[in-house]
Every structure is written in structure tokens, then in C-alpha cells.
Amino acid sequence: MTNLTEYQKNALEFENHIALTANAGSGKTFVLAKRFVKIAVETDSPVNSIVAITFTDKAASELYVKISREINSLLSDEENPVRRKKILQIRAELINAKISTIHSFCSDILREFPSEAGIDSSFIIIDEQQRDELVEMVIDEFINVNLQNGNEKIKKLIRIFGSVILTKKIFENVISNSTTINELKDNFYNKTPQEIEEYYEKLKMKLFNEYFLKRLPEFKSEFLFLNELVEDKGKAGEKKIFVNEQLQKLNSDDSVRNVLDVLHSFLEIVFTKSFTLLKRGYLNSEISDNYSSKINFIGDFVKEYLAVFGTNDLTNLHLIAFSKDAIELFSELVEKYEEKKYRLSYLDFEDLMSKTVKIIKEEKILDALKVKYKYIMIDEYQDTNEIQYEIFMPILDELKHGNLFIVGDEKQSIYRFRNAELEVFNKTKNEIKQKSSQNILELPHSFRLSPKLAFFTNSIFEKLFENPTEYFNEVANSNLVSTRNDLETGGVEFLIANGEITEPQLIANKIMLLVKGGKISFNDIAILSKRKLPFFELEKEFIKCNIPYVTIGGRGxxxxxxxxxxxxxxxxxxxxxxxxxxxxxxxxxxxxxxxxxxxxxxxxxxxxxxxxxxxxxxxxxxxxxxxxxxxxxxxxxxxxxxxxxxxxxxxxxxxxxxxxxxxxxxxxxxxxxxxxxxxxxxxxxxxxxxxxxxxxxxxxxxxIEDEGQAAVRTESNAVKLLTIHKAKGLEFKVVFLIDTNSQPIMNSVAAKDLIIDKEYGLLTKLPSDNLFEEYKNFEINKVYNFRNKKKEIAELKRLLYVGITRAIDYLFISVTLKEGKITGNSFFDFISKTLNFNAEMKTLSLSGKLDLLIDSDGAFINKSVDMNLEIPVNCHPIDDVSLNINKSSFEFPVKSLNVNIDSKISDEIISATKIAVFSQCPRKYNLLYNLGLGEIIKKTKNIHFDDEFSVDVENKIQANIAGSIIHNFLQQEPTKENLDAVLSNSIRNHINTLSEINLENLHKELKQQLEKYFKSDIYSRLSSYRNYFNEYQIYLKENDYFLFGIMDKIILEEKLIIVDYKTDVINEKNIQKKIEHYYNQLMFYAFISSKYFDFHKKAEINLVFIKSPELSYSREIDQTEILSFGGKIYKIIQEIRNENFAPDLNHCQSCVFCVDKNCIADKEI
Known part of the structure; x- marks a missing residue:
């Protein structure tokens, strides 16, 4: 994609706030990158004043790469020396750009203002595993202490929730929602029970007005229409008169009570127990058959209304009394968790945002942030939440200053289970709209989907998203405009498993047919499901059929x-x-x-x-x-x-x-x-x-059954199995949407469970005063359940949209239909209702118009075309499809494990260490990486291995750990002032392997080494630079392999500076050998860095010896030397692939494989 559509050009404007709705495959990341660079180039704002917030670290990395490429592209085309100088400066400053997730952004603010946030300046962000362990520890202590002290509240809570184990799960939920718990305690349950009950009444009336009252005229009209068709004579005639009289009592401004009385009057007269209108004695069979949709609408209305406003077991006051007691206990638990984290200097991800919200309320900090951040761009805004809104809106002075750019797609909001709030997107959009309606933009086009798939998608969702109710998070449709002119490419097909054959068998068979056709490879294909469970049976079928696959984030x-x-x-x-x-x-x-x-x-x-x-x-x-x-x-x-x-x-x-x-x-x-x-x-x-x-x-x-399997490289020639959530933001030539008839799981208030909701409070079912009685429900629970179910159905529809729009050319929808039954609110239920599908069809035909936006010599032209889509309905596989797949004929790239295992195939990963080892001695490389170090250890027990390659770490533990601690310490950008605190944290991170080491002495020894380094000239020089990365990883694609390196520090100034820290013990005698030993590694880093950052100037390599900084090595190298070393890398890789492992006898005296002056490779192994 190089040319911009008019829609994309409009989105690049940065004088006003903009809310951009971007359809699937519309190139929004491309627009984000262009806009970022445009602001940097056309304004005087420093790069670090432009903020770009993404949903994931991966998305941030991809955006950074696109921005880098855009800058390099501008640079290569720019001839004006003034502008060229500015672009060069932007590129140099890009390393400090705020392109990150919201958590990373908040972390930076907290590290800038730690005392104001009341936290340790060297706080540690804990991962999910560490957090879970800490939570478990806090909960166990909390329950034990309270039970020992005879706390009646916790005893009652355990009795209500049924057991200590269930109570612990409730407590885990409480801590996970600690921010909401604190808000409820301070702003919800601080009110009187009567005030809360009045608030609950308002919530009930809100539901009544937003949903039932709006549908009441249609209910009345449809019911009157059917009633008119009923015979006038006999019992049916009597019921006809009764129904007509009762319906006349309903008004458009009715009350809950009156509607309830009318509906109750109908129940035993004209409705069955399953809420369908009677055939016998009221409607006849002909009416029932001809007007089934109207009958279903009427029955659903009555059923839904009675479910919410029917008889309640207990009043809401009973629940409110329980909740006011529980919130006190929950608040104490949250406080204990916060205390534990504070003592350990821990912050979890929720803390990062909640503490940021807290400190930006301080005028001094807010003013500083307003000055610092002028432009804020937020991607995937449909999946944001209220707390992010509370961070960015104050920084922008409620849109009075600065510039806000939000981009997202309401139709792709699918993270409600992670507390994403679509309401925030709508609220922000409305606030931007108040500034000017011209600030509400869209990208309606899709560069991804073929015209056939775009037409199919529109055919479904223009009906499925029809007449949305914002109260239920329902969204309006916006048809896809295809930018592709290949009208005959691709297609859609249904695969129906009817019991005789399974879904996995149909899918495997279809995949083999596609691959056998020669135009599709395994890595073109993705299998998408809304849940992970179906993958287990599918994997078994793929193994049986010899189909290569990877499960991305699969369960188990x-x-x-x-x-x-x-x-x-x-x-x-x-x-x-x-x-x-x-x-x-x-x-x-x-x-x-x-x-x-x-x-x-x-x-x-x-x-x-x-x-x-x-x-x-x-x-x-x-x-x-x-x-x-x-x-x-x-x-x-x-x-x-x-x-x-x-x-x-x-x-x-x-x-x-x-x-x-x-x-x-x-x-x-x-x-x-x-x-x-x-x-x-x-x-x-x-x-x-x-x-x-x-x-x-x-x-x-x-x-732990839901822990996903490890992520794999998507380049491997294998079918991808992943959930729709994992597929968000991805695209595949062929998509199989599977398990489409499974029963969706709807969350609702249940006994011995707890819902924590910032709008509804604490919700559960409770026993009456006698704990052994059946658990009772409350009216507010029913109100919540109804609205929540509607929200979940709306999100399921959006999830289906995301799944369908991952496909580029081909979409296969597989479904298991037992006796032709379609499960309500399943994906296939949505599809079949919008397309009028029935199981007897052999082909489903769709026709209509599709808008195109076609690139014609750089100008985009709008046109509309007639589409006729024939969708095969396949119930049986083709027999005897076999590919005779030989695994060796496909690429299975092997990652570097850092365990001395290698591969001789394309797409392999070549590290600096491998190049350095081969340069020392090709035979040594062969022994280490091809024959396997573990086997050599087992068969040559007298070998003493050096630190760099040793798997056997005997007698080396302390030296290795000390080196790891120092590297970890330097990675955290310490200063002379916080040296002690940061060093303590680094030691603590390695505490498990130091049980026999005197920690105090170790701390003292390392501190002395680091203080010496901080006083050195090399430290003063390197620390004076501002544009740098610590512990920076680079994967560089070269030919058919990847070059990989992790640099301790990389500095981007007028020249590229590589820094590698070493903790070796050195002196004047061995310094030259050490430099020679590490030289190839440094040159490798210089080569991949200059290529990655497109740096064509001189570079500098630095070997910094922490223990003897005065002996550190620095050397400036030019591009000729760098490119020459690149040629050396290429030659080495060719030698490796040709298995040319001739020994270098000059290396023998220092080689770990030289025993008694003989290479072990010359012995019988």
C-alpha cells in the first residue's frame, strides 16, 4: 500500500481532534505511522511529545517499525538540506518516542514521579505468575488470621459461598477488581440502604424505558394483528374479545406494574407454559405456520418481561445489607494485598493505571504532562476502558488543548471480559463531535477482503447489526468498500457435519484438497474458533492426516x-x-x-x-x-x-x-x-x-487448563489454529471458521458466586436467614442478568464479524448439525437467520450491490458492481484424498533455543555467538552445535568448559550469577544516587541460586566494582548520550536466514555506538586475547545494527570491562569494514551449510575441546 485514499488523507490532518472509525483491513496502522511522521516533520514538537498508544507490545513494535520505514523513505527522497537535517534528527530521536502500550506509558510517568505516587523509585512490575502467587499468599494469610480471631463476617461469608475453596476464588476475583472495590466502598456503599434501593429502582426503570417500553407498541400491534385472525365464535372468540380488551390497556407511556398485570392475565388464557400462543382454542395451525416470526416475537417479549419484572424471592434490601458488610471485608483484603506489594516494591498492571490516575490529579504533575505531551494517538480505542479515559482527558485538558486522535472499529470490540468498555469509545467520539462534526471520520474501504468476501460480510452484518441499541452495546453496521477489482477471486463455502462425519474430518479433507490443488500452502490457512476446546479433536485429525499445524495460544x-x-x-x-x-x-x-x-x-x-x-x-x-x-x-x-x-x-x-x-x-x-x-x-x-x-x-x-501453548513463528509452513481473539489484527488467505453451532456461555448472577460491577455493585444470590434454605434471587440481579445477556450477545456478533473479516480470499464455515438443530445465539444461528439458510440446501445464492474503491494510476475511483455469490453447502467429504506428505519437503524452521541445538535449513537463526565460535574454529562449531554439547559432556568427562558454552556449571555459579546481576543492574539505567536500591533488586531477582552465598559480601563486592565503573572515563562518556536502548534485541532477515543479537546498549547519535559489558577478570597480560575473543561478536552487532537502523555512517564498538574499566576497548569502524564483515557472515553460513568444519589448529591451546593437546574430535566418540 503506497497511495493514500481520500479517507486516509483526511485522517492525517492534525489541527483538530479526530475520531476515526476504521473498517477491517482499511490500513489504519499505515495511517497511524504516516500521521506520526507528519506531525514530527511539520511541527516543532519533539518526537517524545507525540504519544502513540497500542493495545499490545507486538502492535507497538510493528508501529515503531512502520514509522521507522516511513522516516527512512522520506529521507531517501528528500533533497532539501534543511528538511533532510530535520528528518535525520527525527530518526535519531525516534528511539525515545512514546510508542507503547498504556501500561508502559503509565510506568514511565510513575518512574518520573515516584514520591508523588507513594512508591519506590525502583519498583518492580510483576508478571501474572508472580501476581497469582502473591494473591494466593495474601488470601491464605487473610483467611487464617480472621478465622483465628473469630471474625464472624468471614465465617458468614464462607457459609454463604459454601466452602473455604469457593471463598478463595471469590477473594481472587475481589483482588482482580480492587479498583472497582475501592470505588464501590467510597462512592456506592457509603450511601444508606434506602438510597441504594432508590438507585436500583432507577436502573430497573432505565431497562424498562430503553427496551420494553420501546418495543411495547410493536408487541401490541403484532398481537392485535394476530388476534384479528382468530375466529369469532366459540372459546376462541371469547379469548379474542378478552385479548383485545387487555391490549387496549397498554399505552406507550405505561408503567411496569400495568404491563405486568396485562401479561399475567394472558398466561393461562392464550399462552402455553413455554410462552407460545395456543393453537387449540385460540390460534389455529394455519395461523401458527404462516406467522411464526410474529408469534415468536410476542412469546419472547412476554418471557423476557416476566423474567425481569416477575415475582422476586427477597427484596433488594436483603442483598444491600449483605453487600455493605462484604465490602468492608473485601476492602480489608485489598488493603492487605496493597501493603504486601508496597513492602516488596511491587506493582501489578492494574496499579500502573490506577496510580497514574491518582497522581495526575495533582496540579503540578498534570501541568508538567500537559507541557510534555502535545499529540496523543490511541489505537484500538474500541477496547479501551474508563481508567484510560481518565488518564488522557486531563492531560489534554478535556480537549481544550493538545490534540487527540482515536482510531478503532466498534464492530471489532471483543474484549469486554478484560473490562473493555465500548461506552468509552462512544463517549469520547461524542465529545470530539461537539467540537466539530467534521472531526468524525471513517475508513470504509478494505484492502484485505476479496470482493466476494466483502459482499458476503455486508450481506450478513447489515442485517445482524440492524437497529442497534447503545444501551446494550449494540453497534451499527458500516458496509465494507472493497479496494480489489478481482471480482472472481475466492469464495465462501459451508461444511456441514451431520453426525455421520465429524467437523475435524471435513476440515482436514478440505485442507488436503486445497493444498493438492497447488495454489494454497499450509501456511496460508488459519483455523479460527471462539473457544479453544475444539482444537484438541482437530489436532488428532491433523496428525492422522499428516497435516502440519501449530496451535497459537491453544489451551492446555x-x-x-x-x-x-x-x-x-x-x-x-x-x-x-x-x-x-x-x-x-x-x-x-x-x-x-x-x-x-x-x-x-x-x-x-x-x-x-x-x-x-x-x-x-x-x-x-x-x-x-x-x-x-x-x-x-x-x-x-x-x-x-x-x-x-x-x-x-x-x-x-x-x-x-x-x-x-x-x-x-x-x-x-x-x-x-x-x-x-x-x-x-x-x-x-x-x-x-x-x-x-x-x-x-x-x-x-x-x-490450570486455560494456559495457552507457546507462540510460534507464523512463517512456518503449517496450518495455524487460534482463537478469534488471538487472530485480532491478523489476516490469512484461507480461513476456516469452526465450531459455529456450539452453545455460548452467558455469565449471570449465581449462588455461591459474586459479580463485581461498578454500576450495579456486588451481586449474588443469597439464602434467607436460614442458611440451609434454597438461595434466593433479587430484582436487581434480574435487571443485571437481562442487560448483561444482551451485551454478551452483541459482543458475540462482533466476534463473528472479526472472525469472518480475517479472511483474504477464502472462507469456510464449518458446523455440526445434529438432526438439523441450530443452537440459539450461536454463530451459525446468526448466519442462518440473516441468510435464510436451511440444512436441505445444496447451494445458497446471494445477489446485490457492492461498492468498490479502485486505485487507477494513483487516483482512487468509486464504482458499484452487481454481485452474484454462489455458496456451496458441503455435507460429505471427497473420498480417498491423500497428499503423501513428506515432512522434509516443507519448511519447519527451528528457533535458537540457546541450548546448543541448531538446524541446517532456511529461516534458521544465526547468533553472534555462532559466528564467533565458527571464526575461532569451524570444528569447535560442529562439536557444539551439530553433535550436541550434552552428548560430549557425557562421553568426555574430563573436559573443563569455559563460561560461555558451559551447560555443566559446577564451580562457576557465583561468577555467572554475579555477571547476570551486573547486566540486570545496568539494564535498569541506575544512577550513582540509587545504586544501592537498584543493586539490591537485581540481587533479589537472582536470589534463588544464591542460597549458599553470603549476600552481604556479594552486595559489597559488586557495589565496589560498579562504583569503580561509575567513576571511570568510559562511563562518563557513554552516559552522556541521550538516544539509546538497553538490552536491545534485533532480528534481521538476510537472504534466507535471520541474524539475531542482543546488545547490552546501543546508542544512536551522529554515529552508531555498540556497547558490550563484560565481567571477566582481566589484566594487561590477557587484555589483547580478550579483545580478540570478543571482536567478532562486536562486529556482528555493528553489522546487524547498521542494517536494521539503516545507518550509513561510521560506527563505534565498545568492550566495557566492569571490573577494570580503564582497560575497556573502543574502536571506530567505517561502513567498508562493516559491510566486509557482512560478507564474512555470509561465507561462514555457506561453510556451515556445506558442512565444511576444518579445524583451526591455532585455537587449540585455548579450546574447551582440547584434552591433553589433542582435539576430542580426533578420538572415538
């Missing part, structure tokens, strides 16, 4: 066999008497013993299975080898960190090879990486042991 991470197997191994090492764990790993890919072999072992003598295994080892060399491996691992478990232990277990066995041979190898590998990441995070969160980790994994496998 902790239930994967890989996780079970690894944890079984850990449990066995902790306790060798654990027979189940041992049998599990023997049967797993760790050792692959057959059931027959395990049975034979079980016949041996021995009190435990491990003892039986040892006794059997004399009969089998294989078992003898297994016993040797197990014994060695038992004896050496404590020598490894849990992460390195897991790596070792995978590398020394055949397990890694097994997962890489599977059809879903990418997914398995990503899951393994995720487990390593979880392990590292878990071990950093306190005094944790291997036993604690194993127990955590064991608990998670039984209790």
Missing part, C-alpha cells in the same frame, strides 16, 4: 505430554522411590522402553521400581546404560540450576530428536522454550527449589 499447555514427561523426570530425581514417575519416563521418549520390557522389569526383586530396574540391568545392556544415566543425574541434580537441568535431560536423551520429527515440531519446540522461560521466572520469584518447581508443574497440570 500444562497438559501437553512434553510437560508431563519432563516433570516426571524431575519428580523421579527428587524422589527415586516414585514408581509412577519412573515408569512414566521409561515409557516416554527419554528412554522409549516398551510395555513388555517394563512388565519384565516389574517381575524382578526389589522394594521400588528403581531397585527392580537396577537388578534387571545385568540382563540388558540397554537397561544398564539407562541405570547409569539415571544414577548420574540423581547424584548431580544439585549441581545444576533447574533450567540447565531440564536442558541437560533433553539433550542427553533422544527426546529432542523425537519432538523435532513430529508433524507439529514448531509447536513442540516453542512449548519447550516456554517451559524454560516459566522455569526461569518461577525460580527468580523467591526461595524456590527443584521440589517447588515440580510441585508447581504438578498443580498446574490439574488446575
Amino acid at each position: 499447555f500444562y497438559q501437553r505430554q512434553l510437560i508431563f514427561d519432563i516433570n516426571n523426570y524431575l519428580m523421579f530425581l527428587i524422589n527415586p522411590l516414585n514408581d509412577l514417575a519412573l515408569i512414566g519416563i521409561l515409557r516416554s521418549p527419554f528412554f522409549y522402553l516398551s510395555d513388555r520390557e517394563i512388565f519384565l522389569i516389574s517381575l524382578e526383586e526389589g522394594e521400588s521400581f528403581y531397585k527392580k530396574l537396577e537388578n534387571y540391568s545385568s540382563k540388558s545392556q540397554v537397561i544398564e546404560k539407562i541405570c547409569s544415566v539415571l544414577k548420574n543425574n540423581i547424584n548431580r541434580t544439585n549441581e545444576y540450576s533447574p533450567t540447565n537441568l531440564i536442558i541437560k535431560l533433553m539433550l542427553e536423551s533422544g527426546y529432542y530428536s523425537v519432538i523435532m520429527s513430529r508433524i507439529n515440531a514448531d509447536q513442540e519446540l516453542a512449548n519447550f522454550e516456554k517451559l524454560l522461560s516459566i522455569t526461569r521466572s518461577f525460580m527468580k520469584s523467591g526461595f524456590k527449589s527443584l521440589f517447588d518447581l515440580s510441585e508447581y508443574l504438578k498443580t498446574a497440570s490439574s488446575e
Whole structure:
């Protein structure tokens, strides 16, 4: 996309506030990037005064890249020296731009004003796992202390919610909604019960007026119409007269009570118990058949009305009394959680926003932020919430100053379960509209969908989004305008599973047909579902059909066999008497013993299975080898960190090879990486042991079912399985929308549960005074349930819209119809009603108009075309479809695991370390990355490995940990003033591996080293620069591989400056060798950085030795040297792929694989 439509050009204007509604595939990120750069170039505002807020970190990263490219594009075209200088300055300042998520934006503000926020300046943002552990700890302490003190309120609460376990779940919900709890306590339950009851009455009347009263005239009219058709004679005639008299009592300004009385009068006269009009004695069969839609409307109205305004078990005052007591207890719990976080200097994500809202109420801070931030752009505004509104509106002085640009699409608001509030989008849009209606813009076009898909989408949603009620978060439709002129491309098809064949079978069959056709590859295809459950059966079918796939964020991470197997191994090492764990790993890919072999072992003598295994080892060399491996691992478990232990277990066995041979190898590998990441995070969160980790994994496998599988690279040639929520913002050539007839889950007020709502308060069902009686409902619960159900149905419709609009060319909608039954409020229910679908159809035909916006030589032309869409309805698969898929014929890229495993295929990741190792000695590279370090450790036990490549970390723990702490410390941008505090936090992050180290001495030693560095010339020079990144990762696509590097510090000024920190012990004698050792790594960083940032000037490489900063190395290099090294990288990769691993004998004397002056590769391994 290069040319701008008129709609996009209008959106670039920045003199006024703008609310932009952007249809699916309209190029809104493209507009955001253009607008950001336009403001930077055409105003005098510094880059860091332009704020761009995105929904996710990934979106922020993508926007940053697009802005960078836009700046580079301007630079390459600009000849005016003044403007060129300014663009260069913008590019240099971009590194400090506020392009981030709302949480990152708030974090920056809090770090700028920590004392005003009442927090530690070196606060730690905790992740979800750390937060969950802290919450569990606080809740346990809170319940135990209160029970020990005889607190009657908590005893009553436990009795009402049924158990301590259920009460804990309620408390978890309370802490997750701590901001709402505090607001309710201060502004809701501070009122008298009578005042709250009056407020509840207003909510009830609001529902009555917004929904029932507006529909009452239609109800009356339709009922009168049907009543006129009823015979005048007999009982039917009597009922006809009665109905007419009662309907005349209904008025357009009616009361709740009067409508209720009229409807009650109808119940036993003309309605069945299921709220349908009687056939016998009132309507006849002919009327019922011919006017079914009118009859359904009337029945639904009566059913809904009585559900809300019918008889109530208890008055709202009973609920209010409970809630006023409960809110006090909940507030105490929230306070305990806040105290615990404060003592640990922790903030969770909710804190970041709530504390920001609090401090910007201070005039001094607000004034500073008003001056600092002139332009604010917010993406995906339909999924924002009230608290974000309360942050940005004051900064913009309620739109009196500055410039606000919000972009979103009401039709794609699908995050209500994360407290997204569509009302905020509408409110902000109305406030901008009050400034000028010309500030409300739209991007109606779609560059994504083919004309056929755009027409299909419009056909559904112009009916599904018809007559929206804002009170229920319903949205209006805006038809897609296609920018594509390929009218015959793509199509839509229904796949109907009717019981004889399953949905997974239909889907797998269709995929094989598509791929066999030659125009579609596996990685063109995405399977979308509103829930994760259907993926399990689909995965089994794909494995059966040999279809490569990856599950993106699919449920059941902790239930994967890989996780079970690894944890079984850990449990066995902790306790060798654990027979189940041992049998599990023997049967797993760790050792692959057959059931027959395990049975034979079980016949041996021995009190435990491990003892039986040892006794059997004399009969089998294989078992003898297994016993040797197990014994060695038992004896050496404590020598490894849990992460390195897991790596070792995978590398020394055949397990890694097994997962890489599977059809879903990418997914398995990503899951393994995720487990390593979880392990590292878990071990950093306190005094944790291997036993604690194993127990955590064991608990998670039984209790945490919704943990998503690891993300995988989307470039792999495999079908993607993901939820619609995960697919938001993505697009695929072929989309399968599956499981479309499943029953949607509607949340409602229930017994032994609690709804926390900022508008309705605390809602639950309660027993009367006798706790053993049935739980009763309240009128306000019914009001909430009705409105909430309508909101959830509206969001389901929007979720369907998001799912359908992910497709570029082809859309397949699969559904399971048992006996032709369509589930109410399912996706297929929405589709079938709008398209008048029935299960007997072979083809569904649609016709109508579609607007196009076609690019003609740089100018966009509007035109309208006639569309005729034939949609096949496929109920049976084509027999005998086989692709004979050979996995090796497709790309399965392997990520770098940092565990010395490599791949020789395209799209591999080449790190600085790999290039450095190959430069030292090609044979050393082969030993490390191709033969596998774990195997070498096992077979050459006398080898002493250096720090850089060691998996065996014996005698190195303290040095390695010290290095990690220093790197973590420097990453946090400390100053001389806060050195102690930041260093303490860095040490605390590594506390789990320091149980035997004198922490006080370690702190003192590291502080001395860092103070020495802070006093050095190299620190003074490097810290004087302002445009920099710490711990910056770069993935650079070169040819058919990726170059990857993590730089400790990268500075973008007039020249590119690379900084690499080292904690080696050095002196005048070994300094030159150290520089030579690290030189290739620094040159690698210089090459990928200059390419990534499109920097064509000189660069500078810096090797900073923290312990001896006076010996640090700096060297300026020009582009010729950088490009020359790029050529060296290319040659090395070719050598690796050609398997040219000739030894470099000059490296032998310092090589870890040189034993007794001989390379181990020359020995028999």
C-alpha cells in the first residue's frame, strides 16, 4: 500500500481532534505511522511529545517499525538540506518516542514521579505468575488470621459461598477488581440502604424505558394483528374479545406494574407454559405456520418481561445489607494485598493505571504532562476502558488543548471480559463531535477482503447489526468498500457435519484438497474458533492426516505430554522411590522402553521400581546404560540450576530428536522454550527449589487448563489454529471458521458466586436467614442478568464479524448439525437467520450491490458492481484424498533455543555467538552445535568448559550469577544516587541460586566494582548520550536466514555506538586475547545494527570491562569494514551449510575441546 485514499488523507490532518472509525483491513496502522511522521516533520514538537498508544507490545513494535520505514523513505527522497537535517534528527530521536502500550506509558510517568505516587523509585512490575502467587499468599494469610480471631463476617461469608475453596476464588476475583472495590466502598456503599434501593429502582426503570417500553407498541400491534385472525365464535372468540380488551390497556407511556398485570392475565388464557400462543382454542395451525416470526416475537417479549419484572424471592434490601458488610471485608483484603506489594516494591498492571490516575490529579504533575505531551494517538480505542479515559482527558485538558486522535472499529470490540468498555469509545467520539462534526471520520474501504468476501460480510452484518441499541452495546453496521477489482477471486463455502462425519474430518479433507490443488500452502490457512476446546479433536485429525499445524495460544499447555514427561523426570530425581514417575519416563521418549520390557522389569526383586530396574540391568545392556544415566543425574541434580537441568535431560536423551520429527515440531519446540522461560521466572520469584518447581508443574497440570501453548513463528509452513481473539489484527488467505453451532456461555448472577460491577455493585444470590434454605434471587440481579445477556450477545456478533473479516480470499464455515438443530445465539444461528439458510440446501445464492474503491494510476475511483455469490453447502467429504506428505519437503524452521541445538535449513537463526565460535574454529562449531554439547559432556568427562558454552556449571555459579546481576543492574539505567536500591533488586531477582552465598559480601563486592565503573572515563562518556536502548534485541532477515543479537546498549547519535559489558577478570597480560575473543561478536552487532537502523555512517564498538574499566576497548569502524564483515557472515553460513568444519589448529591451546593437546574430535566418540 503506497497511495493514500481520500479517507486516509483526511485522517492525517492534525489541527483538530479526530475520531476515526476504521473498517477491517482499511490500513489504519499505515495511517497511524504516516500521521506520526507528519506531525514530527511539520511541527516543532519533539518526537517524545507525540504519544502513540497500542493495545499490545507486538502492535507497538510493528508501529515503531512502520514509522521507522516511513522516516527512512522520506529521507531517501528528500533533497532539501534543511528538511533532510530535520528528518535525520527525527530518526535519531525516534528511539525515545512514546510508542507503547498504556501500561508502559503509565510506568514511565510513575518512574518520573515516584514520591508523588507513594512508591519506590525502583519498583518492580510483576508478571501474572508472580501476581497469582502473591494473591494466593495474601488470601491464605487473610483467611487464617480472621478465622483465628473469630471474625464472624468471614465465617458468614464462607457459609454463604459454601466452602473455604469457593471463598478463595471469590477473594481472587475481589483482588482482580480492587479498583472497582475501592470505588464501590467510597462512592456506592457509603450511601444508606434506602438510597441504594432508590438507585436500583432507577436502573430497573432505565431497562424498562430503553427496551420494553420501546418495543411495547410493536408487541401490541403484532398481537392485535394476530388476534384479528382468530375466529369469532366459540372459546376462541371469547379469548379474542378478552385479548383485545387487555391490549387496549397498554399505552406507550405505561408503567411496569400495568404491563405486568396485562401479561399475567394472558398466561393461562392464550399462552402455553413455554410462552407460545395456543393453537387449540385460540390460534389455529394455519395461523401458527404462516406467522411464526410474529408469534415468536410476542412469546419472547412476554418471557423476557416476566423474567425481569416477575415475582422476586427477597427484596433488594436483603442483598444491600449483605453487600455493605462484604465490602468492608473485601476492602480489608485489598488493603492487605496493597501493603504486601508496597513492602516488596511491587506493582501489578492494574496499579500502573490506577496510580497514574491518582497522581495526575495533582496540579503540578498534570501541568508538567500537559507541557510534555502535545499529540496523543490511541489505537484500538474500541477496547479501551474508563481508567484510560481518565488518564488522557486531563492531560489534554478535556480537549481544550493538545490534540487527540482515536482510531478503532466498534464492530471489532471483543474484549469486554478484560473490562473493555465500548461506552468509552462512544463517549469520547461524542465529545470530539461537539467540537466539530467534521472531526468524525471513517475508513470504509478494505484492502484485505476479496470482493466476494466483502459482499458476503455486508450481506450478513447489515442485517445482524440492524437497529442497534447503545444501551446494550449494540453497534451499527458500516458496509465494507472493497479496494480489489478481482471480482472472481475466492469464495465462501459451508461444511456441514451431520453426525455421520465429524467437523475435524471435513476440515482436514478440505485442507488436503486445497493444498493438492497447488495454489494454497499450509501456511496460508488459519483455523479460527471462539473457544479453544475444539482444537484438541482437530489436532488428532491433523496428525492422522499428516497435516502440519501449530496451535497459537491453544489451551492446555500444562497438559501437553512434553510437560508431563519432563516433570516426571524431575519428580523421579527428587524422589527415586516414585514408581509412577519412573515408569512414566521409561515409557516416554527419554528412554522409549516398551510395555513388555517394563512388565519384565516389574517381575524382578526389589522394594521400588528403581531397585527392580537396577537388578534387571545385568540382563540388558540397554537397561544398564539407562541405570547409569539415571544414577548420574540423581547424584548431580544439585549441581545444576533447574533450567540447565531440564536442558541437560533433553539433550542427553533422544527426546529432542523425537519432538523435532513430529508433524507439529514448531509447536513442540516453542512449548519447550516456554517451559524454560516459566522455569526461569518461577525460580527468580523467591526461595524456590527443584521440589517447588515440580510441585508447581504438578498443580498446574490439574488446575490450570486455560494456559495457552507457546507462540510460534507464523512463517512456518503449517496450518495455524487460534482463537478469534488471538487472530485480532491478523489476516490469512484461507480461513476456516469452526465450531459455529456450539452453545455460548452467558455469565449471570449465581449462588455461591459474586459479580463485581461498578454500576450495579456486588451481586449474588443469597439464602434467607436460614442458611440451609434454597438461595434466593433479587430484582436487581434480574435487571443485571437481562442487560448483561444482551451485551454478551452483541459482543458475540462482533466476534463473528472479526472472525469472518480475517479472511483474504477464502472462507469456510464449518458446523455440526445434529438432526438439523441450530443452537440459539450461536454463530451459525446468526448466519442462518440473516441468510435464510436451511440444512436441505445444496447451494445458497446471494445477489446485490457492492461498492468498490479502485486505485487507477494513483487516483482512487468509486464504482458499484452487481454481485452474484454462489455458496456451496458441503455435507460429505471427497473420498480417498491423500497428499503423501513428506515432512522434509516443507519448511519447519527451528528457533535458537540457546541450548546448543541448531538446524541446517532456511529461516534458521544465526547468533553472534555462532559466528564467533565458527571464526575461532569451524570444528569447535560442529562439536557444539551439530553433535550436541550434552552428548560430549557425557562421553568426555574430563573436559573443563569455559563460561560461555558451559551447560555443566559446577564451580562457576557465583561468577555467572554475579555477571547476570551486573547486566540486570545496568539494564535498569541506575544512577550513582540509587545504586544501592537498584543493586539490591537485581540481587533479589537472582536470589534463588544464591542460597549458599553470603549476600552481604556479594552486595559489597559488586557495589565496589560498579562504583569503580561509575567513576571511570568510559562511563562518563557513554552516559552522556541521550538516544539509546538497553538490552536491545534485533532480528534481521538476510537472504534466507535471520541474524539475531542482543546488545547490552546501543546508542544512536551522529554515529552508531555498540556497547558490550563484560565481567571477566582481566589484566594487561590477557587484555589483547580478550579483545580478540570478543571482536567478532562486536562486529556482528555493528553489522546487524547498521542494517536494521539503516545507518550509513561510521560506527563505534565498545568492550566495557566492569571490573577494570580503564582497560575497556573502543574502536571506530567505517561502513567498508562493516559491510566486509557482512560478507564474512555470509561465507561462514555457506561453510556451515556445506558442512565444511576444518579445524583451526591455532585455537587449540585455548579450546574447551582440547584434552591433553589433542582435539576430542580426533578420538572415538
